Amino acid sequence: MTPQYKYPQRWYAVLHWLPLVFAGLVAAQTLWLWIRIAATLIGQWFSMELGAFWLVEGPLLAVGLGSLITLLLALLLALLLSNLLLPLTLGEQGLYVHGLRGTRVVAWEHLKGFYGTRIGESARTLLFVRATKGAPWYSRLHGLAVGAGFTPGFLFTSDLEEFPSAMGYALRMVEAEQGMGAVRFQEEIPGPFLAIVTTPEHQISALWPKDRMGTLDVPAMTKRAARLAVVFSLAAPLVLLVDGLTKVEFPILGTLLLFAIGMAEWPLGSYWFVTVGDILNKPTTFREMLPLYPDTQLPRWIMVLVCLIFLLLGLPVWTLVLPIGAAMLWSAGVLRLLTEHLYDVEGSKSWLGTALPVIYQLFLY
Known part of the structure; x- marks a missing residue:
């Protein structure tokens, strides 16, 4: 048996202790809520007047069940993160x-x-x-x-x-x-997610290599892009679904609607790049652009993770503006790189490719 191979201590601080602290905070919030629920029930049974400090707003059963669902989701998320890299x-x-x-x-x-x-x-x-x-x-x-x-x-x-x-x-x-x-x-x-997050320029060049354009299998690339479009379109619906579950609500219609709007971003974003090519006098076709767009949107899943942590910690909904805004900026940066690669432009012209997708994502979120 060899000695145990370990990671540097800083890895444990980030990947092991922080998820445990996160789960501990949610557990403490859940425990405190149930103490208040018990106090509210006792006050109702014995006709006692309790201060606002002890009162729980809303139906007690729904609030209590929602807190347990929140705790379960937090423990699951902590489990995933804390077991990411192990000795x-x-x-x-x-x-x-x-x-x-x-x-x-x-x-x-x-x-x-x-x-x-x-x-x-x-x-x-x-x-x-x-x-x-x-x-x-x-x-x-x-x-x-x-x-x-x-x-x-x-x-x-x-x-x-x-x-x-x-x-x-x-x-x-x-x-x-x-x-x-x-x-x-x-x-x-x-994988496409890791590649576009760590080496976006290399991934874009690999997707659309200028030195062998004629050898690309566009139909196969489009099928791959369709799968990735489903993946990035699930990001916003997942946040909505988790938010609903923590309130014992099941926003099925809203989740499906958000997913459909997210899927529509794929052809719209692709067509926008055709329009950008026309503006820059470097025409392309919709068929050529369709395989490229989904990769640029995969980084939003990192921000989805942050959104879930915020929701499960019970932070106000407006705090989600921070990770959502960061996701939009990140995606815009990758779209700018794609514009530069496709049309050989720099400076302000390279931001043309980000215009419609950013506006659409503002509408989506």
Whole structure:
């Protein structure tokens, strides 16, 4: 058994303790609310007059149930964040991953793939190890984020102590157990979300390489874009749905309407880029622009995470203006890069591509 490989202490502060503090704050709010609910009920039963400090506004059952739903969602979010990057130990039997809920042992025979990519322009590496058994259900989101598909596994970065030797040892053990070539190893597989967040210019160039325009499979790219459009269109409906659930409301119609409006942004944004090309005397076609727009909107999911934290902490709705505004600015910056790449423009002209999408998102939010 090797010694435990750990991440720097600052990682634990951000990825482990902050989610726990967040869950603790929501739990404390829930406990205090239920104390007030109990005090209100006692006051009603014994016809006692309580000060405004103890009173609970609204139907007690709905308020109490809403607080429990809020706590459940907060615990789920904290679980996802606190188990994002975990220390590990390598043994003869397999990979020992140490989390808050104990140690998971994943046998070498159950590790089926190593998917790695560089993060941004730095030398930092992100590695996803796919596992057929032993990985938690929510780890499928990790695989999706790095481009390994909706598959369970564990996420590691090169910030882990002795990362090259640890991962090299793991790969050798897997090959010894399963045979050479039995395990898939890919070095550069950044998923669209990770790529557009860390290296937007590189991702845009990869989507629309000017040196081999004639070889692009536009129909396949459009199908891929349709899937990504569904992903970014779910962002606003998710925030609305969570807000409704915490109030024991089920805004199904509003959620579906927001999703439909979000999906409409895809063709509208794509057509706007055709219009921008006409304005700049560099015409393009709607068919060519359709595969490009969805990637530029994926960063909004980071701000959705912030919105959910704000909602579950019970902050006023107006505070959501901060993460929503940040998401719009981020997307506008990526759209500007896309405009520069498509039409070879700089300065104020490069912001033309952001005009209609920003106005549309103001309407959406």
